[in-house]
Amino acid sequence: MYLEERRQIILQLIAEHGRVAVADLSARFDVSEVTIRADLQALAERGLLIRTYGGAISPTYGLQELSLLQRRQQHISEKQRIGAAGAALVADGEVVFLDSSSTAIAVAQHLKARRDLTLITNNLVIAQEMLGLSNITVVMPGGTLHHDTVSLIGPDSLTFLNKYHIHKGFFGAYGLNLTAGLTDGSAPESEIKRPLAALCHKVIVVADATKWGRIGVTSYAALADADLIITDTGAPADMVAQVRAAGVEVLLV
Secondary structure (H helix, E strand, C coil): CCHHHHHHHHHHHHHHHHHHHHHHHHHHHCCCCHHHHHHHHHHHHHCCEEECEEEEEEEEEHHHCCCCHHHHHCCCHHHHHHHHHHHCCCCCCCEECCCHHHHHHHHHHCCCCCCEEEECCCCCHHHCCCCCCEEEEEEECEEEEEEECCEEECCCHHHHHHCCEEEEEEEECEEEECCCEEEEHHHHHHHHHHHHHHEEEEEEECCHHHCCCCCEEEEECCCCCEEEEEEEECHHHHHHHHHHHHCCCEEEC
């Protein structure tokens, strides 16, 4: 079987079942798992599927996950543990950035007792969480409202943030991948995250175990750009070990 024939069959299987597994495809085509991973990566780069840990899913399935309301209802206990662990790292008087991820919202919910905190976010839900709290100053860059992520996106509005010394930035991710790095399911969101990650003194990734191995639409940072990844204990041990070996701290909660 020619390479393109095999890849077309992979796409047909994803269209029928919504997902495929590397091990199953390896057995089906009688080729190595390395070969199948290369096939999936090539198809992902063409936007025809989305990589996951151990396989791939339909891009349609991935787009459904972009709704903030849906994401907030998934893995609630894990996100709350991650949020509490992230908030515990924030001191009074700091400047922090929270992106529009559902896990960053969990961080925000645990920050309300901080004093003299300056919170930068482009997410309207996080801003609403802080209404009525005189101890927290909320700074929002302007932009166009994106309904799926409930966020304001406009890269040109970020220039005024250069005056802030952002002590810690909390970034969610559609996926964490050893080669693709930190990825998002929304290209416009990546355009916001990319320059903000560069502005933060410390980049903290907050992502539950399901994000490990997945690849989103675009990358916003390399794994090496992260100072710390906070995830839950369900994260794949082999990938956690590889990330730690690359010099990135991983906190399991």
